[in-house]
Amino acid sequence: MIIKKIEVWGIQMPFRDGPYAMSHVTQEVVYGRILQVHTADGQTGLGEVVFPPSLSVDERQRLIADEPFYLSSLVGKEVDGLIQLAEELCGSGRSWSGIVFGLQTAGYDLLGKARGLPVSNVLGGKLGNGVDDYFSISECSVERISERLEIAGQDRKVIQLKLGIGSPEKDVQQVGAVLRKLTERQILLADANGGWSVDTACEIISRFDDPRVVWEEACSTYDENTEVACRTGKPVMVDQCVKEASLARKAVDDRLVSSICIKPAFLGGLTVARDVRDYCANSGMKMRIDGPWCGDIATAAILHLAVGAPPDLLIAGCDLREPLVRERDLKGVIRFDGCRIGPPSGPGLGITLPDNVMGDPDAIYSIR
Structure with a gap:
């Protein structure tokens, strides 16, 4: 061609x-x-x-x-x-x-x-028809967080809460408020986006002993996040601190963090992200596959990658269009029952x- x-x-x-x-x-x-x-x-x-x-x-x-x-x-x-x-x-x-x-x-x-x-097949094949669509919350007040949780609903398996924006005490209050409203089967990704120091992260995490919480990207570097994981003994997910495939493989091999977030748009494209996905799968490492907020085409491509992950290792994917005002709907996401989503059907991206x-x-x- x-x-x-x-x-x-x-x-x-x-x-x-x-x-x-x-x-x-x-x-x-x-x-x-x-x-x-x-x-x-x-x-x-x-x-x-x-x-x-x-x-x-x-x-x-x-x-x-x-x-x-x-x-x-x-x-x-x-x-x-x-x-x-x-x-x-x-x-x-x-x-x-x-x-x-x-x-x-x-x-x-x-x-x-x-x-x-479909692109999912070109990337190695599809292991599931859809993925759990996590719901992200970035709000300054407990009241607004509660309103967003109502929108998400209790059928939503994974909730992400953005932290590190206000004071550590405010972060503690917000995490506590969310946990009080979640069901026993829901998961909270408490995401500081690298905004805490190691000591601050350990102090905040020590306030909670709840198996529903995964502490996402507490600090800005991989080494800091692994230190937090070792000091607290709590599950820590690494995200954007894993800036390249070699560091992603190291995270898998070290076994110090509980999971890794794979973002094709940050790692350098679908090929590299597929290789990281498959490396995680072969090693039994849990993963989340998503990206920054974006439009239909990028969201569809990322979902094609996500459905190729073993369902038991995939924490969630995401409708990355969700919080955005779009002039046109290119139908880059298919919705299933139970807050699950998948890429469009048909050849290519669909x-x-x-x-x-x-x-x-x-x-x-x-x-x-």
Whole structure:
């Protein structure tokens, strides 16, 4: 399959209920880029570039300004060139990971369509029809947290609570308030997003002896999180402190943390994330597979990866569109009973862009 044309659109999706706060950054709008790759034989592949939440406006604009150099180089080449270019860009720095993810997603979408297979099969196969959809809460008051819990409902297996935004005592109060409302079968991911020191994390965690709590990314580095796990004896999940595949494998081999969060848009694309997923599966390490908040195309790609994890090891996935205001629904998520979700059916990602739904592209690269 020869690449004939690439169209690019910028997207902006504000948060529906106001700013979404984490310990290291507060987001008001999610920015991304949609890629549609056309082949000479009439196929189209979709990708979504996901920029890191902490990326500055200037950094984002610099990455967008570089698009003509690498996208124009793909025109006239085989589709495999998308995957190859993505692998080459992996070494360009962590801010490029979301671009690598978008390029690889378009490549896998095209490969799946060419083979008549969903992306989940191209990534190694599907082990379940759906995944538990966790519900994330980022609020400053116990009252607002309670309101969000009502929206989530008791059928929701996993609740994530953002911490590290206020004082440690406030974090303790919020965790206690959530635990009092959860059922015995629900799980709380208490997520500080790396916002605590080791001592603060240990002090807060020591206040609770509840098997429903998993302490997510208490500190900003892998070594700090493993120290917290060793000192407290409580389950600790590592997330964005695992910045590359080699550190993810180390986390699995060390066996000091209880679980790992796999984010393809941060690790460097679907290929690397699949390898980490399979390494976790072979070692019996529990995992969560998701990403930063994003649109339909990226969410679908991540769900295709998630359904290939062993169900008994997968803590949850996520509808990463949930808190966002989207101008259009590309139906990147299928909902099942019991707060479970999955990727669209059909070959590739299972998503098509209706004609003119995106408006005029920001840029077009084509064979002249």
